[in-house]
Amino acid sequence: MKYFALLLAMGTLAACDRNDSSNDKEQRTASEEGSEVSDPRDLLKFTEAQGSVPSLPKALDMLSVQLALDRLGFSPGVLDGKNGESLKLALKGFQKASGLEETGALDEATMAALAKVNVTAPTRLVRIPAMFANQTFYPDFPADAAAQAKLPALGYRSLMEALAERFHTTPETLLALNSRDTQIGADKIIVVPNLPDVSPPSAELSARGWDMTLLSLGVAAEQPDIESIIVDKSEGWLRTVDGEGKTIGQFPVTTGSSHDPLPIGNWTVKGVARNPEFHYNPKLFWDVSDSKEKQLLKPGPNGPVGVVWIDLSKPHYGIHGTGEPSTIGRAESHGCVRLTNWDAARVAGMVKPGTKVVFQK
Incomplete structure (x- = not known):
């Protein structure tokens, strides 16, 4: 994510945005110093803070609608409060699932259906946990795969x-x-979109730190069971469908390019790799010289496939996350289906080996 110019514009909003292990002890809260924590995952909890929440800027007036859709599983992508194409796409998916006319507009019937989710306020005031703030950051994150491998x-x-x-x-x-x-x-203390807290995942999800990843993304471990996934190339969405054929979720995606088109057809899920390493093979990328060497990249949210890889029966193709969430639906991929990291984590919790996957035009 290219945030360097933005961070320069933020002034003191980013003044404490640094990873300095020498200050770890000073930055711990009194509660952390004086008591033992029964579950270390509790240290990632964003607790409510006291104080008045500023009024929502007019430019973000669609944030409550986006939050309602996000909570219902019809993702608008990033929660930016804007009335753009991603919101329209999410509304159409929700309308289809609710038996409403698919207009993509926030009409009265759609507003009434969304009212089942009580978004009391579009924002909340939270305290940033020390464990979250003091993770290792990589401000000079390289673009080259060979440098990333180090x-x-x-x-x-x-x-x-x-x-x-x-x-x-x-x-x-x-x-x-x-x-x-x-x-x-x-x-x-910081003002954030009013996403609900999630419960700590069960112990069996601790392999490769997946439980901590879910907490860091604000994604619940428990997701609905599905029978199939449908990815639509022209519309730019991924829908999850239950055993009765009902759409229970929709997520914006990036699907292939002119060089690596989405492989239209019927496939299946072979397995799910959570917090995966990435085997970088230049020969699989049309825009990379074959003279480049293969690399093994360590896991992380800014890796080529983000935090999860859902492997498909089509060789070298999968459904995965990305380190560039704002580009979903606006940029090309190398043939695979790419989602935001949080949406990819949701979908990963729904699938299992054998889940049907349909890629359609």
Whole structure:
């Protein structure tokens, strides 16, 4: 994510956005110093903070609608409060699932159906947990795969980037929600989109740190069971369908390019790799010289496939996350189906080996 110019514009909003292990002890809260934590995952909880929440900027007036759709499983992509194509796509998916006319408009019938989700306020005031703030960041994250292979993990560039993913939004939106006097860092208070908290995942999801990844993305471990996935190339969505043929979720996607078109047809899920390493093979990329060497890239949200890879029966093709959530539906991929990291994590919780996957025009 290319946030360097944005961070320069943020003034003191990013003043505490640094990873300095020498300050770890100073940044711990009194509660962390004085008591033992029964479950370390509780240290990733964003607790409610006291104080008045600023009024929502007019430019973000669709945030409550986006939040309702996100909670119902009809993702608008990033929660940016804008009435754009991604919101229209999410509304159409929700309308189809609700038996309404698929207009993509926020008409009275759609508003009534969305009212089942009680979004009491579009934003909330939270305290940033020290464990979240003090993770290792990579501000000079390289673009070259060979340089990335030297990193111990393909983590976030900054705390601002990590916060944006946690609350399914963008750094620009966080900037708009907060004053320029706001500082971010351990135990600091910040205004964020009003996403509900999720319960800590069960112990069996701790392999490769997946439980911590879910908490860091604000994604619930429990997801509905599905029988199939449908990906529509022309519309740019992925829908999850239950055993009765009902659409229970929809997510915006990027699907292939003119060089690597989406392989139209019927496939199946072979398996799911959570927090996967990535075997970088230049020969599989049309825009990379074959003279480049193969690389093994460590896991991380900024890796080529984000936090999850859903392997398909079509060789070398999968459904996966991305380190560039704002580009979903607006950029090309190398043939695979790409979602935001949080949406990819949701879909990963729905599928199992044998789940049907349909790629259609």
